[in-house]
Amino acid sequence: MAIQPQSDNPEDLCVLNDVRLFDLSTYRWLPATENPPIAPVPKARYAHLSSITSNRLFIIGGQDLNNVWLDDVHVYDLVSGAWVQRRDYPRHCGTYRSVAVTASRRVRLPREEGRHNTTLGTPGTRFNADKAAAPTPDVTQSDSLVHLPYSAEPTDDYPCDIFLFSNYNVRGNLTLYDMWAI
Amino acid sequence: MSGPFLPPGLRFPTGAILGTHFIIAGTYLSQTFQSFSIWALDLVSMTWSRVDPGSTLSSTSGSWFRSCLWPEANKFLVFGNKHGNLVEDYNRRLLSWDHVIYIDLEAFGIYQPPPLALDLPQQELGLAALEEGILADFEIICDDGRKIKCSRKLLEDRWPWFKEQRRIFIQAATRAIEATPTTIPESPLPEIRAASDKDEPRPDPRLTPRAFHLSEPYPITLAFLQYLYSMSLITPLQHAPAVLSQLLLLSSTYEMGHLQSLVKHAMHRALTFATSVGIYGVSTLCNCRSLQIRCV
Numbered sequence: 001m002a003i004q005p006q007s008d009n010p011e012d013l014c015v016l017n018d019v020r021l022f023d024l025s026t027y028r029w030l031p032a033t034e035n036p037p038i039a040p041v042p043k044a045r046y047a048h049l050s051s052i053t054s055n056r057l058f059i060i061g062g063q064d065l066n067n068v069w070l071d072d073v074h075v076y077d078l079v080s081g082a083w084v085q086r087r088d089y090p091r092h093c094g095t096y097r098s099v100a101v102t103a104s105r106r107v108r109l110p111r112e113e114g115r116h117n118t119t120l121g122t123p124g125t126r127f128n129a130d131k132a133a134a135p136t137p138d139v140t141q142s143d144s145l146v147h148l149p150y151s152a153e154p155t156d157d158y159p160c161d162i163f164l165f166s167n168y169n170v171r172g173n174l175t176l177y178d179m180w181a182i
Numbered sequence: 183m184s185g186p187f188l189p190p191g192l193r194f195p196t197g198a199i200l201g202t203h204f205i206i207a208g209t210y211l212s213q214t215f216q217s218f219s220i221w222a223l224d225l226v227s228m229t230w231s232r233v234d235p236g237s238t239l240s241s242t243s244g245s246w247f248r249s250c251l252w253p254e255a256n257k258f259l260v261f262g263n264k265h266g267n268l269v270e271d272y273n274r275r276l277l278s279w280d281h282v283i284y285i286d287l288e289a290f291g292i293y294q295p296p297p298l299a300l301d302l303p304q305q306e307l308g309l310a311a312l313e314e315g316i317l318a319d320f321e322i323i324c325d326d327g328r329k330i331k332c333s334r335k336l337l338e339d340r341w342p343w344f345k346e347q348r349r350i351f352i353q354a355a356t357r358a359i360e361a362t363p364t365t366i367p368e369s370p371l372p373e374i375r376a377a378s379d380k381d382e383p384r385p386d387p388r389l390t391p392r393a394f395h396l397s398e399p400y401p402i403t404l405a406f407l408q409y410l411y412s413m414s415l416i417t418p419l420q421h422a423p424a425v426l427s428q429l430l431l432l433s434s435t436y437e438m439g440h441l442q443s444l445v446k447h448a449m450h451r452a453l454t455f456a457t458s459v460g461i462y463g464v465s466t467l468c469n470c471r472s473l474q475i476r477c478v
Contacts, residue, residue: 095194096193096194097191097192097193097194097195098195099195099196099197099206099208101197101198101199101204102199103198103199103200103253104253105294105297107201107202107294107295109202109226110302119303120303120306120307120310123310123313124310124313124314126307126310126314127310127311127314127316128314136313136314136315138313139310139313139314140309140313140417142306144417144418145306145309145416145417146415146416146417146418146420146421147302147416148295148414148415148444148447148448148451149201149202149295150295150296150297150298151201151294151295151296151297152297152298163197163199163204165195165197165204165206167189167191167192167195
């Protein structure tokens, strides 16, 4: 939300729908880009949620100048500089009681992901040049190994999800909440 | 979602994800208590817990509204004004940026786990290399006299202190050799060298030691070597509480940051009533404040 650019009256507010980028290496605003005619440009809004993952900016919910809830999600591709997707999102989301978050690295849980190390061979024989030689005694078996969770860059199979959290129906101390991964 | 406590309505929430926790913070206003509240949801067990920094963020200590995560340090920053009035500023929607509070999330068990140095199959192969005695030209001697075979080259690559000791040893020994006159003509050294040795002078075989006394018991020495070969903590031996404690001390003594981050990670996960006393003791010795605080 901002003050109407053509007005002198600070009470004249307007809502916006543009994306502007500030270059942190040159400390300059980059020029605005034109949207092609068929691009799914979002309706102007305020108090929406946003999050960035996989080089895409997600704009979620918000309200327009008449305070009507906008129940949609728009996706802006930061690499190509264009709006690429629009989806319905049937819940009222706004910054008053909701938040959208993501992380830059994903935690992988090896215990849950299961093992697929069948190429390594039997423990005790992995470095044998002579295939017929006896295996080394007293080696650690693969299934007794302990793998702790670790951080990794997101992949297509294990991306960094956006989590959306809302407090609903705030009455005294009773609240309902929902979380979704986009 | 479950847990003994559930978060109350938080206004204008801000949040972040750190490790496998979802953190949410926002203004909590009730008849009796007003503060900037921080809650965390463990995404693995789906249980909520409150991050309670004492009275620092309650309305008696100023007005605080905006926060952000500093993931590299496992810290949560809160911005506001310690002389402000939380309720009045909320009603006027006034944000202040005069002061910053930081909350050490690792002390609450919320942190980003360390990344892998070697991927999982490479870790297993590394362990196999140790167990099958590959290229074992060196021995580490434990305090009970037992010996473990390993590769000198690998110890030098992955244990900086060891490499430095060897450099000092070679310098001293070379000086000693140069001081004594030679009577036997030296035979030329063979020309084959490892690719990684390009920048270093060829080690003189006469000055290459074959054994090293590490004054640690056999299980600790083995666990330490298992770490050096796999760059991870993967065997049940390494995860035994007494062994973890010793590995933390070794990582502190020899300044091995990666090993220390792995041991702290394992200790956070192994923290129970039974283990808390031991972990508290060793984390105090090694200056791991966040782990120490969590034990309390």
